[in-house]
Amino acid sequence: MSAYWVSLYVEITDEQKLAAYAQLAGPALTGAGGRFLARGMPEEVYEAGQRTRTVVVEFDSIEAAQAAHDSPAYQEALAALDGGAVRDLRIVPGA
Numbered sequence: 001m002s003a004y005w006v007s008l009y010v011e012i013t014d015e016q017k018l019a020a021y022a023q024l025a026g027p028a029l030t031g032a033g034g035r036f037l038a039r040g041m042p043e044e045v046y047e048a049g050q051r052t053r054t055v056v057v058e059f060d061s062i063e064a065a066q067a068a069h070d071s072p073a074y075q076e077a078l079a080a081l082d083g084g085a086v087r088d089l090r091i092v093p094g095a
Helices: 015-031 062-070 072-081
Strands: 003-012 035-040 053-059 086-094
Touching: 003 015, 003 062, 015 035, 015 072, 015 086, 053 062, 062 072, 062 086
Parallel strands: none
Antiparallel strands: 003 053, 003 086, 035 053
């Protein structure tokens, strides 16, 4: 069953750190089998929606998404982020 990695950027506190993270995170996630489906600011929000940068990455399974997060390559990306953003990250199973 597929799985989705959903990141919501609640606050970006350092654009340079975010850029350094993005340079490392993209290859780390695609190298782990992730496929970027969406990334950017919302075109529209409804109900309690917030205008926060959102990233959705598809993986073949929950385990693959978890392994991508825990990989040395992604951990290096997180170290580069180093407080440059406040994020809500979740991995959810596909329907």
